[in-house]
Amino acid sequence: MKQTERANFGSKLGIILATAGSAVGLGNVWRFPYMTGQNGGAAFILIYFACVLILAIPCMISEFIIGRRGQANAVRSFEKIGGRGWKIIGVMGVITGFLICSFYSVVSGWCLEYIYASVAGQLEGNPDYVRTYYNAFVSSPWKPLLCLVVFLLMTHLIIVRGVERGIEKASKLMMPVLFVLLIGIVAASCMLPGASNGISYMFKPDWQSVSSGVFLSALGQAFFSLSLGMGCLVTYASYFNRQTDLTKASIQIALIDSLIAILAGLMIFPAAFAVGVSPDSGPSLVFITLPNVFREAFAAVPAVSYVVAIMFYALLTLAALTSLISLHEVCTSYLHEELHISRHRGAIIVTAICLVLGVLCSLSLGAYPEIQLFGMSLFDLFDYVTSQYLMPIGGFLTCLLLGWFVPKPISRDEFTNGGTLRGQFFTIYFFLVRYVCPIAILFIFLHQFGVL
Ligand code: TRP
Numbered sequence: 064m065k066q067t068e069r070a071n072f073g074s075k076l077g078i079i080l081a082t083a084g085s086a087v088g089l090g091n092v093w094r095f096p097y098m099t100g101q102n103g104g105a106a107f108i109l110i111y112f113a114c115v116l117i118l119a120i121p122c123m124i125s126e127f128i129i130g131r132r133g134q135a136n137a138v139r140s141f142e143k144i145g146g147r148g149w150k151i152i153g154v155m156g157v158i159t160g161f162l163i164c165s166f167y168s169v170v171s172g173w174c175l176e177y178i179y180a181s182v183a184g185q186l187e188g189n190p191d192y193v194r195t196y197y198n199a200f201v202s203s204p205w206k207p208l209l210c211l212v213v214f215l216l217m218t219h220l221i222i223v224r225g226v227e228r229g230i231e232k233a234s235k236l237m238m239p240v241l242f243v244l245l246i247g248i249v250a251a252s253c254m255l256p257g258a259s260n261g262i263s264y265m266f267k268p269d270w271q272s273v274s275s276g277v278f279l280s281a282l283g284q285a286f287f288s289l290s291l292g293m294g295c296l297v298t299y300a301s302y303f304n305r306q307t308d309l310t311k312a313s314i315q316i317a318l319i320d321s322l323i324a325i326l327a328g329l330m331i332f333p334a335a336f337a338v339g340v341s342p343d344s345g346p347s348l349v350f351i352t353l354p355n356v357f358r359e360a361f362a363a364v365p366a367v368s369y370v371v372a373i374m375f376y377a378l379l380t381l382a383a384l385t386s387l388i389s390l391h392e393v394c395t396s397y398l399h400e401e402l403h404i405s406r407h408r409g410a411i412i413v414t415a416i417c418l419v420l421g422v423l424c425s426l427s428l429g430a431y432p433e434i435q436l437f438g439m440s441l442f443d444l445f446d447y448v449t450s451q452y453l454m455p456i457g458g459f460l461t462c463l464l465l466g467w468f469v470p471k472p473i474s475r476d477e478f479t480n481g482g483t484l485r486g487q488f489f490t491i492y493f494f495l496v497r498y499v500c501p502i503a504i505l506f507i508f509l510h511q512f513g514v515l
Pocket of ligand 1: 287
């Protein structure tokens with residue numbers, strides 16, 4: 064009965080696009096290239112794909128199973144399927160949601176600023192100029208904060224309009240356009256003089272450069288990019304209908320997400336090598352490299368460069384928006400359903416908390432570098448703690464729950480939609496979540512801490 068009371072995504076395509084809209088975002092276009100750059104290039108990418116295929120896809124199917132079975136927010140779904148104790152995964156997820164929302168909305172705000180700067184023609188200049196522009200912007204005491212506030216308010220408005228009208232529509236529109244534009248920019252970037260160094264950086268692995276941290280970074284990036292390990296996809300799956308083929312959906316989403324990440328890499332690295340920006344320059348990589356791509360690659364026709372830059376930042380902003388919505392939704396649906404307050408009020412609380420934390424994150428990067436904890440700026444700390452600890456641990460516990468505690472017939476029933484799908488992959492899936500995922504994630508952790 065519950066199912067009919069709960070909002071649902073409108074159509075099959077809507078389900079895929081909304082979930083892909085959550086997955087595709089700054090994680091692909093901003094975080095993937097800079098993590099690749101900091102972890103040595105091609106070898107990281109290969110380890111990343113291994114993580115997606117072997118660990119992230121089974122985790123995604125597990126989250127779908129829990130959410131569609133639970134028909135509730137993340138915390139309640141975990142409790143329904145596993146019993147009281149397993150609620151903890153959902154609670155951890157909500158906390159993770161607040162932390163990610165905070166730094167995510169800061170970077171989303173940067174995208175807004177870059178739309179404005181492109182419209183005003185302020186990004187035209189040599190690489191040094193673009194770097195100075197970025198540094199001045201990030202360390203300004205008010206500009207990034209203004210962008211952050213505007214962005215959070217946009218998210219807030221969509222969230223209060225509800226699942227179908229807000230989230231689904233936004234995704235349907237922007238995903239295909241983003242894809243086409245990316246391909247165009249990739250082509251332009253790869254034609255820059257000196258671009259081939261960037262291409263080999265991405266595809267020729269140098270195993271010497273693989274340090275022990277690379278594995279956990281790749282795992283964390285896979286979870287971050289696919290929105291895993293914090294109940295986000297549990298929440299979305301609670302809006303799926305009975306006919307959704309969970310395996311197919313997860314493979315399609317992983318494919319779309321990986322494709323966009325690779326395209327983002329192909330857009331950034333050839334250009335970074337061509338204009339002499341170091342690939343390991345961290346969170347600023349995309350923001351310093353891209354304006355140069357637009358300027359140099361389309362130098363013959365400045366009007367094209369102008370339009371492409373604006374469109375790109377606009378689409379990136381939309382991609383960030385659909386992802387931030389999904390993070391916000393985890394926290395909002397929790398407050399709404401568990402604390403019995405209206406959705407509207409729940410959303411206000413979430414937006415307010417993210418605003419405070421986001422402002423602190425933003426200031427910690429620029430105007431007030433003394434906002435530090437454990438020797439890291441608050442921004443870096445939130446990013447680090449969530450993707451290297453909270454999400455992999457969430458994924459690990461989710462696999463334990465489905466592999467060892469939930470009766471097999473229940474997960475088989477969800478996996479095969481009550482026996483209507485053949486489910487020939489169930490055995491593989493079950494083997495992966497029961498043995499491979501928990502052991503591999505544990506192994507990666509022990510490796511990180513030098514135990515193995
Ligand atoms: N996956 C998104 C991206 O790549 C970010 C995101 C949305 C996310 N929801 C999440 C990350 C849940 C972790 C958990 O940009």
